[in-house]
Amino acid sequence: MEIRYATNPTDVKRYDTERIRKEFLVENLFKSNELNLVYSHYDRLITGGAVPVKETLKLEAGDLLKTEYFLERREVGIINIAEGVGIVTVDGEKYELNKRDCVYVGLGHESVAFSSKDSSNPARLYIVSATAHKQYPTQKIAIEEATPNHMGSDSQSNKRTIYQYIHAGGIQSCQLMMGMTLLAPNNMWNTMPPHLHDRRMEAYLYFDMDEDSRVIHFMGRPDETRHIVMRNEQVVFSPPWSIHSGVGTDNYTFIWAMAGENYTFTDMDSVSMDELK
Ligand SMILES: O=C[C@H](O)[C@@H](O)CC(=O)C(=O)O
Numbered sequence: 001m002e003i004r005y006a007t008n009p010t011d012v013k014r015y016d017t018e019r020i021r022k023e024f025l026v027e028n029l030f031k032s033n034e035l036n037l038v039y040s041h042y043d044r045l046i047t048g049g050a051v052p053v054k055e056t057l058k059l060e061a062g063d064l065l066k067t068e069y070f071l072e073r074r075e076v077g078i079i080n081i082a083e084g085v086g087i088v089t090v091d092g093e094k095y096e097l098n099k100r101d102c103v104y105v106g107l108g109h110e111s112v113a114f115s116s117k118d119s120s121n122p123a124r125l126y127i128v129s130a131t132a133h134k135q136y137p138t139q140k141i142a143i144e145e146a147t148p149n150h151m152g153s154d155s156q157s158n159k160r161t162i163y164q165y166i167h168a169g170g171i172q173s174c175q176l177m178m179g180m181t182l183l184a185p186n187n188m189w190n191t192m193p194p195h196l197h198d199r200r201m202e203a204y205l206y207f208d209m210d211e212d213s214r215v216i217h218f219m220g221r222p223d224e225t226r227h228i229v230m231r232n233e234q235v236v237f238s239p240p241w242s243i244h245s246g247v248g249t250d251n252y253t254f255i256w257a258m259a260g261e262n263y264t265f266t267d268m269d270s271v272s273m274d275e276l277k
């Protein structure tokens with residue numbers, strides 16, 4: 001498991017492109033027959049990707065967590081981002097995930113495994129885990145059942161629907177919040193005007209992009225912004241002091257996930273356009 005340490009915004013001012021990418025961008029989570037995890041010291045969030053083809057892939061604590069099993073001190077949300085049906089087996093119980101379906105698995109489950117229903121059409125499972133202090137029920141939710149939030153407008157090129165899966169009004173968790181934002185056709189901007197939430201970090205996974213498509217992701221303090229050029233199926237960690245917003249060269253979708261202190265969406269501070277530099 002790769003580790004990413006937390007950074008100080010005063011230091012980040014001095015980072016060049018290479019260093020910014022090294023600290024915040026996750027490039028290669030999704031590889032056939034592999035389960036890859038990256039541990040961020042921002043709120044100890046783990047993001048990962050599993051692409052089970054022929055074999056079953058197991059979510060394991062490994063050397064880093066120093067626990068008997070992965071969910072001993074954690075909870076996890078999993079979303080399938082491929083057309084191929086994914087199967088998540090939790091202590092023997094199977095959950096089938098179509099594209100955009102999510103399953104939440106609570107603290108204390110010893111065995112979590114991933115497989116594809118059809119190896120010629122494998123699932124691609126995005127994994128986000130945060131630390132947990134009590135068990136909430138394991139639950140599956142399809143995109144149709146998620147809370148939709150209509151945002152933006154055509155004139156601002158940011159018309160989109162935010163689907164909330166794991167949050168106060170949906171699947172309950174200790175601190176993990178997770179959902180997916182779909183842009184309306186011909187709309188390219190997410191999360192603009194931007195916001196901050198100093199009590200939570202966030203991770204964005206951009207996907208459903210063509211090979212040559214890019215999302216230009218903006219980060220940094222509002223008056224000291226930087227950008228990261230991102231490809232399909234890459235993740236970016238957003239520190240609590242950073243804006244997180246992007247514009248695509250083509251259509252894209254993204255999964256956002258947050259962990260930290262407050263368990264509410266509405267405690268975000270909106271950033272006025274005057275503040276951006
Ligand atoms: O804190 C909330 C997260 O940044 C996302 O929900 C924002 C988002 O999906 C969007 O504006 O498109």
Ligand SMILES: [Zn+2]
Nearest residue numbers: 195197202244
């Ligand atoms: Zn946010």
